[in-house]
Amino acid sequence: MSKRIRIEELEFLVEFTNDKQDSGNLNGADFKWDVAELGNGVYHVLKDSKSYNVEVLPETDGKRGIKVNGIMYQSETIGQFDELLKKLGMEKGAGSKVNELKAPMPGLVLSIDIVAGDELKKGDRILVLEAMKMENVIKAPADAIVASVEVEKGKTVEKNQVMVRFA
Secondary structure (H helix, E strand, C coil): CEEEEEECCEEEEEEECCCCCCEEEECCEEEEEEEEEEECCEEEEEECCEEEEEEEEEEECCEEEEEECCEEEEEEEECHHHHHHHHCCCCCCCCCCCCEEECCCCEEEEEECCCCCCEECCCCEEEEEEECCEEEEEECCCCEEEEEECCCCCCEECCCCEEEEEC
16 A cells, blocks of 8 residues: 655655555655554654654644644645646646636536635645545645636536636
8 A cells, every 4th residue: 555645845655565554665765663552643653763752633624733752744645636736747836826727627516615805825725626436625726816716516617627716
């Protein structure tokens, strides 16, 4: 089983070698660790003769807080949809002005989390698009102000249809 995980601005590819998830490969380097669950999302981890106290917090909007030895980190699992956007180069552009957000695929708009006039930061949740029986959270590609929302909840969109216009 492999997972791509983003912690703060760093990305990691983790491939576990067994169901216990106590060994595997991290960005090409083999690892082994001992994990003891202490309860309520708290773990004690031994890796490379070092001890770590880890607290895993509940997930919110696809992100999860993780405290390691008292230091808080934000993490998220990168899904297949995020990977596709990255491969298509759609993740780039964070440094450039974005005028509109187009549907990356045909789908059904399940929810809209913004209105005209909202100020967005890169990564803020814009809407949820259901495609191929999967719910995909569409996030702001850059800091922007919403000029207009061009879609409606419960309606379908076609690939490349403009969903949101930015000021």
